[in-house]
Amino acid sequence: MDVTISSDLAEARRVQNQIEEALQACHYSEHDIFSIKLALEEALVNAIKHGNQMDPDKRVSIHYGVTPEQFQIEIVDEGPGFNPEDVPDPTSEENIERPCGRGLHLIKHFMTEVAYRGRGNVVWMTKVRKDDE
Amino acid sequence: MSSPAPRRRRLEVEDIGDIAVVNFVDKKILDEQNIQMIGDDLFRLVDELGRRKVLLNFGNVEFMSSAALGKLITLHRKLQSVQGKLVMCKIAKGIMEIFEITKLNKMFTITPDEPSGLQAF
Numbered sequence A: 001m002d003v004t005i006s007s008d009l010a011e012a013r014r015v016q017n018q019i020e021e022a023l024q025a026c027h028y029s030e031h032d033i034f035s036i037k038l039a040l041e042e043a044l045v046n047a048i049k050h051g052n053q054m055d056p057d058k059r060v061s062i063h064y065g066v067t068p069e070q071f072q073i074e075i076v077d078e079g080p081g082f083n084p085e086d087v088p089d090p091t092s093e094e095n096i097e098r099p100c101g102r103g104l105h106l107i108k109h110f111m112t113e114v115a116y117r118g119r120g121n122v123v124w125m126t127k128v129r130k131d132d133e
Numbered sequence B: 001m002s003s004p005a006p007r008r009r010r011l012e013v014e015d016i017g018d019i020a021v022v023n024f025v026d027k028k029i030l031d032e033q034n035i036q037m038i039g040d041d042l043f044r045l046v047d048e049l050g051r052r053k054v055l056l057n058f059g060n061v062e063f064m065s066s067a068a069l070g071k072l073i074t075l076h077r078k079l080q081s082v083q084g085k086l087v088m089c090k091i092a093k094g095i096m097e098i099f100e101i102t103k104l105n106k107m108f109t110i111t112p113d114e115p116s117g118l119q120a121f
Helices: A009-025 A030-051 A103-110 B032-047 B066-081 B093-101 B114-119
Strands: A002-006 A059-066 A070-076 A113-117 A122-128 B011-016 B019-024 B053-057 B085-089 B109-111
Touching: A002 A009, A009 A030, A009 A059, A009 A070, A030 A059, A030 A070, A030 A103, A030 A122, A030 B093, A103 A122, A103 B093, B011 B032, B019 B032, B019 B114, B032 B053, B032 B066, B053 B066, B053 B114, B066 B085, B085 B114, B109 B114
Parallel strands: B019 B053, B053 B085, B085 B109
Antiparallel strands: A002 A059, A059 A070, A070 A122, A113 A122, B011 B019
């Protein structure tokens, strides 16, 4: 599926709901759905807020696929991009009390694979389906 | 741009002794504007209402993003600075994983249910 939205969190929410419905239709486990929803929320907020700076003239392109085996998504914003290595580890002692900067860390944990491409304005991620333990 | 969201109740606060027990009205704690308002309401408990013991009951919360964590950290700091205490309870499995991955479970006092939360002060 290919969807392009404006830099609007309400539009992002609609895409998130579509994806959740697709995952439920493929009988993904509750934990997998939670994991994907969280990663999507973090990645879309990053694209809209940090990438496109909420600029209504900038778009976010979303390409995703749901199969019974795995979920895959690519989110492209029109921002300048970033280097994920420049983002400090939010779990280190000096950063633990910082009020933000945990989104990337959570995405990495909750998804099977994550890659940043282009100039850092493209996030690609997959989640291999795992049945609830 | 959209107009500000109408002011609606996002928290339910019950006093049990000197402890303010806070339940979240929403099942999902998302969206910056919403989180901002939840944060404002939580901070008001400490800054304006002078509460020193706050128990956040997450029993109603099914989903939460990292954007809410900053408000919880600020609330924790505010309470610490006035010799108060923040305790959280009834956190769903997935949300607990968020606290564990970010290692915030080591910073916060987290208990399984409300009675044990009340005991933690």
